[in-house]
Amino acid sequence: MPEKNIAPDLSVLFAGKIHCPNPFWLASAPPTNCADQVMRAFDAGWGGAVWKTLGDPIVNVSSRYSSVDWNGQRMIGLNNIELITDRPLATNLREIAEVKKRYPKHALIASLMVESNRQAWHKIVQQSEDAGADGLELNFGCPHGMSERGMGSAVGQVPEYTEMITSWAKEKARTPVLVKLTPNITDIRAVARAAKRGGADGLSAINTINSITGIDLDTLTPRPNVDGKSSHGGYCGPAVKPIALNMVQQVQSDPAATLPLSGIGGISDWRDAVEFLLLGCSTVQVCTAVMHYGYRIIEEMKDGLANWMAEKGFASIAEFEGKSLPRVQEWKHLNLNYKIVARIREEKCIGCQLCYTACWDGAHQCIHLDRVGNLAGAATAGSGHYNGTHATPAMREAQSREVIAVTPIPKLDRGARANGNEPYPAPLARVPRVDESECVGCNLCYLVCPVPDCITMEQVDLGLPPESWEQRTSSPPNPPTSGRNRD
Amino acid sequence: MQDHALSRPDLLARFPEIHPPLDYQSAVTEANRCLYCFDAPCAAACPTHIDVPRFIKKIAQGNLRGSALTILDANVLGASCSRVCPVDVLCEGACVYHRYNRQPIEIGRLQRYAMDAFLGSGAALPIKSAVTKTGKVACIGAGPASLACAAELRQQGFRVTVFEQKSLPGGLNTYGVAEYKLRSADSLREIEMIHALGVEFCFGEEINAAKLIKLEKEFDAIFLGIGLGAMHKLGIANEDHPAVVNALEFIARYKTGDNPNVGRTAVVIGAGNTAIDAARAARRLGAQSVKILYRRDQQHMAAFAFEYDQAREEGVEFRWWTQPVALHLCPDRSAIESVECVMVETSSDGTLNRAPGSEFRIACDILIPAIGQSPLLAFLEYLRGVKVEHGRVQIDRTTGQTSNPRYFAGGDCVNGGREVVDAVADGKRSSVAIMRNLEAAHA
Numbered sequence: 001m002p003e004k005n006i007a008p009d010l011s012v013l014f015a016g017k018i019h020c021p022n023p024f025w026l027a028s029a030p031p032t033n034c035a036d037q038v039m040r041a042f043d044a045g046w047g048g049a050v051w052k053t054l055g056d057p058i059v060n061v062s063s064r065y066s067s068v069d070w071n072g073q074r075m076i077g078l079n080n081i082e083l084i085t086d087r088p089l090a091t092n093l094r095e096i097a098e099v100k101k102r103y104p105k106h107a108l109i110a111s112l113m114v115e116s117n118r119q120a121w122h123k124i125v126q127q128s129e130d131a132g133a134d135g136l137e138l139n140f141g142c143p144h145g146m147s148e149r150g151m152g153s154a155v156g157q158v159p160e161y162t163e164m165i166t167s168w169a170k171e172k173a174r175t176p177v178l179v180k181l182t183p184n185i186t187d188i189r190a191v192a193r194a195a196k197r198g199g200a201d202g203l204s205a206i207n208t209i210n211s212i213t214g215i216d217l218d219t220l221t222p223r224p225n226v227d228g229k230s231s232h233g234g235y236c237g238p239a240v241k242p243i244a245l246n247m248v249q250q251v252q253s254d255p256a257a258t259l260p261l262s263g264i265g266g267i268s269d270w271r272d273a274v275e276f277l278l279l280g281c282s283t284v285q286v287c288t289a290v291m292h293y294g295y296r297i298i299e300e301m302k303d304g305l306a307n308w309m310a311e312k313g314f315a316s317i318a319e320f321e322g323k324s325l326p327r328v329q330e331w332k333h334l335n336l337n338y339k340i341v342a343r344i345r346e347e348k349c350i351g352c353q354l355c356y357t358a359c360w361d362g363a364h365q366c367i368h369l370d371r372v373g374n375l376a377g378a379a380t381a382g383s384g385h386y387n388g389t390h391a392t393p394a395m396r397e398a399q400s401r402e403v404i405a406v407t408p409i410p411k412l413d414r415g416a417r418a419n420g421n422e423p424y425p426a427p428l429a430r431v432p433r434v435d436e437s438e439c440v441g442c443n444l445c446y447l448v449c450p451v452p453d454c455i456t457m458e459q460v461d462l463g464l465p466p467e468s469w470e471q472r473t474s475s476p477p478n479p480p481t482s483g484r485n486r487d
Numbered sequence: 488m489q490d491h492a493l494s495r496p497d498l499l500a501r502f503p504e505i506h507p508p509l510d511y512q513s514a515v516t517e518a519n520r521c522l523y524c525f526d527a528p529c530a531a532a533c534p535t536h537i538d539v540p541r542f543i544k545k546i547a548q549g550n551l552r553g554s555a556l557t558i559l560d561a562n563v564l565g566a567s568c569s570r571v572c573p574v575d576v577l578c579e580g581a582c583v584y585h586r587y588n589r590q591p592i593e594i595g596r597l598q599r600y601a602m603d604a605f606l607g608s609g610a611a612l613p614i615k616s617a618v619t620k621t622g623k624v625a626c627i628g629a630g631p632a633s634l635a636c637a638a639e640l641r642q643q644g645f646r647v648t649v650f651e652q653k654s655l656p657g658g659l660n661t662y663g664v665a666e667y668k669l670r671s672a673d674s675l676r677e678i679e680m681i682h683a684l685g686v687e688f689c690f691g692e693e694i695n696a697a698k699l700i701k702l703e704k705e706f707d708a709i710f711l712g713i714g715l716g717a718m719h720k721l722g723i724a725n726e727d728h729p730a731v732v733n734a735l736e737f738i739a740r741y742k743t744g745d746n747p748n749v750g751r752t753a754v755v756i757g758a759g760n761t762a763i764d765a766a767r768a769a770r771r772l773g774a775q776s777v778k779i780l781y782r783r784d785q786q787h788m789a790a791f792a793f794e795y796d797q798a799r800e801e802g803v804e805f806r807w808w809t810q811p812v813a814l815h816l817c818p819d820r821s822a823i824e825s826v827e828c829v830m831v832e833t834s835s836d837g838t839l840n841r842a843p844g845s846e847f848r849i850a851c852d853i854l855i856p857a858i859g860q861s862p863l864l865a866f867l868e869y870l871r872g873v874k875v876e877h878g879r880v881q882i883d884r885t886t887g888q889t890s891n892p893r894y895f896a897g898g899d900c901v902n903g904g905r906e907v908v909d910a911v912a913d914g915k916r917s918s919v920a921i922m923r924n925l926e927a928a929h930a
Contacts, residue, residue: 404534405531426586
């Protein structure tokens with residue numbers, strides 16, 4: 001284990017050939033549109049950049065983006081209908097050459113998308129490499145606009161096309177060829193395997209997800225609005241991270257698909273990046289977070305990663321790359337004899353009762369408000385869906401509404417002060433109780449509780465050896481035990 | 488006096504709102520902070536049990552109309568309550584965030600945000616019954632208790648008439664709340680919605696014994712929302728001098744454009760919330776020195792702690808253990824010269840005694856007594872069969888019904904002087920009981 005005061009090495013050698021000072025690349029997108037942007041990004045500290053996709057120039061529309069905001073937080077998801085570069089190919093190639101010359105140690109990848117024609121692919125591969133690109137990323141993922149013209153995800157959704165075009169690129173390429181995968185497909189592994197068969201040296205995943213982010217309820221026009229109409233776009237940003245992580249895991253757990261992988265999808269901070277690396281990525285690509293906050297976020301990403309590595313004793317990225325992959329298993333291999341239950345820390349509870357309503361309506365009705373008084377005992381036959389044992393949420397609310405509350409006025413209420421003898425911050429009557437015999441250990445209460453460490457999930461030892469569903473259903477029935485039969 | 492009368496814009500400038508309205512972004516951000524507690528303590532603490540998390544969630548979701556209707560369903564004076572409620576000891580005081588080292592949700596300001604949007608849109612109060620029902624109800628007094636009772640009964644299809652001796656409705660909401668908390672115009676705008684429901688108002692109606700008998704013949708039920716009577720007198724010499732203005736009169740006068748001359752030094756007697764309202768108003772009307780004299784100390788004062796803090800910030804001086812004993816006038820009796828005071832001590836049995844030889848004088852231009860209101864004892868005498876104890880009408884708390892089954896009561900005449908929201912809750916409870924009785928009688 002290295003000394004904690006030695007800075008961990010963040011550099012990466014991707015696919016055996018592409019060097020970069022750190023695993024953070026800018027994804028092929030608006031932040032990598034031109035040389036000025038990419039050079040400013042490298043100055044800020046980014047380890048690599050995938051150039052905005054090269055191809056035959058296109059014309060874009062305005063507007064181009066729309067977002068999903070949630071509870072006051074802007075842009076938890078971003079959607080775009082922008083196409084590939086709208087600049088002349090010669091300009092892009094000249095700028096790539098210039099950037100590569102001035103930043104020889106950074107990874108500069110050319111993203112490519114041309115018509116499905118062998119000569120066209122040979123030509124663009126040659127041009128990109130002549131300009132000095134360290135690698136090529138075949139854009140088989142763009143889900144909007146270009147796919148209508150037989151490119152982008154129109155290729156990436158058909159394994160045969162993917163394999164064929166990958167092999168065309170490989171015929172010409174001297175640098176590593178990465179295939180960028182689309183998530184808009186039932187099983188991403190089918191296309192990943194095809195790319196591998198076609199000779200790809202690496203993969204990037206995921207591209208954006210088909211989406212309509214929302215509709216303006218005054219004009220009834222979906223967003224983004226282009227003169228009263230809209231079109232589905234590609235969804236990205238923090239909202240897509242869980243989907244991307246799952247797809248990354250699927251690809252990297254499949255021997256027929258796995259390749260050096262550049263992880264993409266909602267990466268906003270160093271923790272997101274570590275998660276992708278732990279599931280087998282060698283580098284990560286970022287776009288939305290930069291579009292939201294600018295290139296400057298790289299400082300915190302590198303710093304957070306380095307500090308985490310130092311704390312955990314990892315000297316290099318390779319030491320933890322893929323370390324979580326063995327911990328993702330099929331459900332049938334999970335231990336059925338592992339049991340946890342929820343515990344509420346009374347001294348932390350603020351009495352919001354979100355766990356109570358969540359458990360009653362969204363889980364298994366095992367959290368109760370019976371520490372003070374016995375409302376259930378007072379229940380009458382007419383009180384709704386009374387289950388006979390515990391007071392229902394409706395009974396609770398009705399009881400509160402019947403209470404006559406008045407404004408406390410010192411002059412009028414002298415001596416009627418609330419007693420200060422409560423043992424916990426919240427009145428005991430508001431602190432819920434978990435019935436551990438009923439708790440199934442689903443985590444829901446723990447997830448909804450707003451107070452850190454107030455609800456914890458505690459392991460209960462059932463005294464049984466681990467046993468998975470597969471084991472339980474494949475092993476012969478247990479012979480009857482004498483102990484049970486005696487009863 | 489006329490020289491000192493302020494024009495309305497000047498009044499607005501001197502009495503800027505203590506809780507200014509939220510803008511859209513801050514309202515949504517604040518609304519999203521709400522945890523949406525189950526069986527929320529804020530709603531339980533509210534005398535009218537407004538479903539606070541529900542109306543806040545609706546603000547967060549851009550459903551301002553739904554939010555306002557949620558508020559109005561529980562409290563028809565939701566707009567004025569959002570401004571005048573002592574939220575620190577009610578909903579916001581109960582917010583679970585207090586136990587989490589965080590600021591409570593600004594429930595009062597969010598409620599105001601929803602109500603302002605509703606009033607601004609010109610929307611009407613909803614009708615709860617399409618048919619006019621048999622039964623007529625009289626509400627005596629046009630303060631918050633009667634208004635709440637009248638509005639609910641009218642929404643339910645009953646015919647209601649409100650009798651008020653003043654020329655404007657609203658009671659203390661219109662005449663007695665500090666202008667920086669609730670403007671009279673806002674009180675009246677809210678009541679206009681109740682008027683628009685079809686509630687009839689008779690102004691300038693002083694009810695006497697003969698009138699009561701007439702009302703009993705004409706109406707099936709009578710709700711007493713009469714509030715309290717005149718403010719207590721100090722019982723000292725020269726108290727009838729024009730420069731002695733009791734706190735409620737003082738507040739009513741400046742709110743209606745007849746500004747009292749506060750001179751250089753104003754002295755307020757008493758340490759309740761009304762005393763503080765008057766003292767702060769005196770500061771804003773130009774008094775350089777405002778002193779509150781109280782015969783006990785801070786622990787015993789009736790004012791809420793936040794009112795006291797705000798008064799201190801505004802430069803009001805508090806003199807504890809001080810009691811006025813005489814008022815000295817200028818030789819020509821045209822103005823007050825000083826108020827003579829003594830220091831007060833508590834004896835071991837808790838009684839208050841004047842400290843011998845402790846007399847001193849405080850220069851004073853206006854004296855504002857604020858030592859509470861007396862009950863309307865003379866009127867209460869007219870009520871046949873209605874039990875009154877210690878000047879308070881006795882009711883069944885869940886129904887508001889008095890010992891005379893046709894009479895119901897609520898608000899200050901019952902509780903001795905609490906808040907607007909308490910009066911609204913009383914009025915609403917009575918309306919439900921009256922409705923039940925009328926429906927049973929005419930079924």
